[in-house]
C-alpha cells in the first residue's frame with residue numbers, strides 16, 4: 001500500500017469506516033508501520049488499565065444521589081484475587097448480603113445491578129446514560145424498579161445470589177466486558193428470570209457491545225426492556241428465549257457510520273475547527289477568552305459546536321454559556337455546579353439511523369425547558385459538531401415554527417461544520433411530528449432571544 005492519503009470516496013476508506021478492526025493497515029517490510037504499532041500499544045495499554053481499574057461510584061455523577069446507589073463487594077477481596085479466582089467473583093460476601101437485604105426492596109419487577117466485571121471503564125462510560133433510560137423504560141411499563149446497587153469484583157454468576165436474596169422477577173446486570181483492542185468501554189447487560197443458585201449461562205440472555213461505536217445506550221435500553229418483558233412473559237430466560245429485535249435496531253455491533261463525501265469534508269474541517277475559523281472569519285465562530293474553545297452561535301440563546309473537553313469550561317462560561325446539551329455518544333467532561341454551568345445534560349443520539357420520534361421529542365422538550373430559562377445560553381454539541389448537534393438545534397427551530405429549509409440555511413451560514421437533518425437521521429414523518437409537538441407545547445416561544453438569529457459575520 002502506498003503512503004498517499006486515500007480520497008474520501010475511495011472504497012477502502014468506505015470499508016475502513018465500517019469497522020474498528022485493524023485491517024488494511026499496510027506494512028513496513030515484514031512489520032507494522034510505526035503509526036499502527038503505536039496505536040496498537042496505546043489500545044493494549046487502555047485494555048490493561050480497564051481490567052485493573054477499580055469501580056468508582058463518584059464517576060457515575062448525579063446517578064449516585066438520584067438512585068441512592070451504594071456499592072458492595074464479592075468474595076474476591078482484591079482486583080488481583082478477582083482476576084485469578086472467577087469463582088469468588090460470583091458470590092456476594094457476607095457484608096454485601098446483609099446490606100443488599102437491608103436496603104433493597106424484595107420482589108421488584110426489574111432489579112438492576114451494576115458490576116465492574118472486566119472493565120470498570122465501561123461502567124463509568126455507559127452506565128450514566130443507560131441506567132436512567134432503563135428506569136424510564138420500566139416506568140413506562142408500570143414495573144416496580146428495585147433499588148439499583150453496584151458490585152465490585154463482579155462476575156456474571158452473581159446474578160444467582162441477587163435472585164436468591166431479593167426475589168425479583170428479572171435481574172439485569174450491567175457489567176464491563178473483557179476489553180478488546182477496539183474499545184475498553186464496552187458494556188453488556190446480562191438478564192436472568194428469577195435467578196437462583198445453580199443456574200448457569202444457559203439460563204441467561206444478554207445484550208452486548210453497548211458503547212459509542214457499538215449499540216448506543218438508547219437502543220440498548222429499549223432492547224433490554226423488550227427482552228426483560230419477553231422473559232417475564234415466558235417465565236424463563238436463557239436458551240429458550242430468543243430476542244425479538246425492534247425494527248430498525250441492529251443486533252450486531254454497529255461500526256462507525258459511513259459518511260457521505262460531504263460529511264467527510266465537513267468533519268475534516270470540524271477536526272480543525274479552530275484553524276478553519278481563523279481562515280474563514282465570515283463564520284460565526286468565537287474563540288473564548290482564556291482558551292481555545294470555538295463555538296458557533298446561531299441565535300442569542302443557542303449555540304452549536306464540538307465536544308467540549310473539561311478545559312473548555314472556563315472559556316464556555318466566559319462566552320455566557322449557561323447550559324450544555326450533549327447529544328454525542330460519550331458522557332460529558334464538563335459539569336454543572338456552583339460557579340459552573342446551570343445544567344449539563346446528556347442525550348446520546350445515533351447519527352447512522354433515523355432518530356426515534358420519542359427520543360427526539362424528549363430532547364426537544366429538555367432543550368426548550370433550558371432555553372426558556374431567563375438569561376439562558378444553551379450550547380448543543382455532539383462529537384465533531386457536524387450532524388447530531390446541528391440536527392437537534394435544527395429540529396428545535398422547526399418545532400418553534402421555523403421553515404425547515406430556512407432553519408437549515410440559518411444554521412449552515414453561522415456554523416461552518418454543521419450539516420443539520422441528514423435524511424438518514426430525519427425523515428418527513430419526524431419533521432411533521434416535531435412541528436405538531438412544537439405547535440402544542442412550544443408556541444409562542446417564551447423568550448425572544450431563543451429565536452433571535454445573530455448576524456452572519458461578513
Ligand code: B12
Nearest residue numbers: 117118155156157176177178201202204205206207208209
Ligand atoms: C469471554 C467470552 C466467552 C468465554 C467465557 C469464558 C469465561 N469464563 O469468561 C467462552 C469462550 C467460554 C464463551 C463462550 C460462549 N460465548 Co462468549 N463471549 C465472551 C466475550 C468475548 C467476553 C465476555 C465478557 O467479557 N463477560 C463479562 C465477564 C465479567 O463475565 P464473566 O463472569 O467473567 O464470564 C461469564 C460471561 O463471559 C459468560 N458468557 C460468555 N459468553 C456468553 C454467551 C452467553 C449467551 C451467555 C448467556 C453468557 C456468556 O460466561 C462466563 C461465565 O459465566 C463476549 C464478547 C462481549 N463483547 O462481551 C462473548 C459473547 C458474550 N459470547 C457469545 C456467545 C454467542 C457465546 C457462546 C454461546 C458461543 C457458542 N456458540 O458456543 C458460548 C456460550 C458459553 C456459555 N458461557 O454459556 C456472544 C453472545 C451473543 C448474545 N448476545 O447472546 C458474545 C457477545 C460474543 C459475540 N458474538 O459478540 N464466551
